Amino acid sequence: MKVTPSQLVQLLCAFVPKRLPVLITGRPGIGKSDIVDQAAKATAHNLLISHPVVEDPTDSKGLPFPSPDGSVARFLPFGDLERALNATSPLLWFLDDFGQASPAVQAAKMQLLLARRIGEHVLPDCVTFVAATNRRNDNAGVTGILDPVISRFATVVELEPTIVDWTDWAVANNVPPALVAFLRFRPDLLSVQKTSRDIENSPSPRSWGFVAQTMGVVPKELELISYAGAVGEAAAGELMSFLGIYRELPSPDAILLSPDTASIPETPAALYAVSTALAAHSTEGNFDRVLTYNDRLIDAGHREFAAVLARDAVRRTPELQNTHAFIRAQGGPLGQIIRGQ
Template sequence: MNAPASPVATRPTVNPSQLIELLTAYVPAQLPVLITGSPGIGKSDIVEQVAHATEHDLLISHPVVEDPTDSKGLPFPSKDGMTAAHLPFGDLERAVNSDKPLIWFLDDLGQASPAVQAAKMQLLLARRVGTHALPPHVTFVAATNRRTDNAGVTGILDPVISRFATVVELQPSVNDWTEWAVRNDVPVELIAFLRFRPDLLSVPKRGRDIENSPSPRSWGFVGKTMPVVARGLELLSYSGTVGGAAAAEFMSFLGIYRQLPSPDSILLNPDTAPIPENTSALYAVTAALAAYSNEGNFDRVLTYTDRIISGGGREFGALLVRDALRRTATLANTDAFVRAQGGEIGKIIQGN
């Protein structure tokens, strides 16, 4: 008789929206959370966003460069020299003496030495070090890469893991990334490309060579460099940011994007302007029109959008209108949008 298979331990996975929702519930309740995931997928940014949303101050510590005394305080002798007390300093002193709600974020915890991790245990569970107690309004959140990420992680001590109320693994989502990108004025052609190739948003690095790989963070750097890099240097620049294969695909997409008609030419005749049949070109056109939309031309944008939807491009119509509204919320008050609410555009916005 075969022995039963051993259960495989798995961490629950969350996308960025779910992690924000979870932290927004846990942090005000002073419940510590440990977030795992590959490098560059937005763990730190999400914690910062939650701190702002929950009106907490944010204290960021990097245990990988700490000594155990950072978590215990320095021993200081009394005047008679017969006793000593540990005096907090640095981040510990700030947390102990804080008087407002505070997220104490332990970033890259898995890269810290076992001695430093062990020094954190008393803070995480007993919430005190020596005679110094943490105020109740201090909440711990920690993040770490995984051992498979080639990020110098050897693991986290089991007693440290057990101090967290929950452990979750963050997985990037192209929908969450593009929502962030629209709000932060990332070039529309990059947004369109990653919608077309969502599998390239985050690609695990397999080797140990000194090179970058695609991640939400590295694509964010591409967005920042696009306005300043000369066309003759684009492939070289982007290859150094996301790797040669992803950069080559992005350059091919840019070639298509740059040959498309301009938003101006489309909106001059929205009733007759051609609608691309190629999927990548459709992503490019809808992203460009969303960025170009304003209160003066939104009626023509919606006319063209209706034609896209009627031709079977319901998903593209939804992306166009939603991106336009994210960029310029006042478009929802235009007569054209109010009228469109009763038709197919209204249905796709409502998710029907």
């Protein structure tokens, strides 16, 4: 069953407190680990991240240690197992890249996942399991997960990234407006299934995150090289074309100097660029001017872009909802758009 990032967060927040284990599948770089971290924080759980792919089966059982007289031996827990067994507050034990682990390591987790014990050691009630894996067709070294292991999870879901969830995250994390505007314009490039085994990157939420980190850092003459190394040449070429449009548009400051007369773009690419940039520049001091320009977008028939501008601005700076300009706008066409009327 496919889920969006926002649905997965809700699902984990419901399952984790009830100690119900969840298995998440999906292509590489789409945010599985970040969402688990978000859910751990939302449910007030400490997060323990394990990588079974680098484990041996003994890691899940402990090391045998003889008694002083050598007559008997016990398995002594160590590492992540020891931390989980000694947990006294809510702990989310995250098994990352689980599908890359050997069958022996996967089998060693079965008793922990279902019986919540290993040998004589019993997990405390405050520990919950979540696991994540790429799919077999993702060229990620996944050979599969044993069926008896899969059946020990309360539910198995496949994460599918969406442009709505990604832009919500991007706006909240101050991703450069130019990149947000581009991916709104070309949402099909947010996550692209890699079809070759060549040593190159493909577009994914993770790789676009690397692009965001390098924007404004690399000199312009190296932008294409840098971006192509992160998301591939085709996607990087489209981004560079979009940036050419973005950089030729009037600056947000220039628009806000004359919001009653500033030009309104005609092409979707330019409209995405302007609305996203204005949202990023919105403050309590200039929001009345932003909304003046936004009203003109509505009058020009660009209701979708007016909604993008208003929602992004409020998402970035929630205090804008309390401004007189925004309260007044709620009674007009913008309020109808936001309410979906």
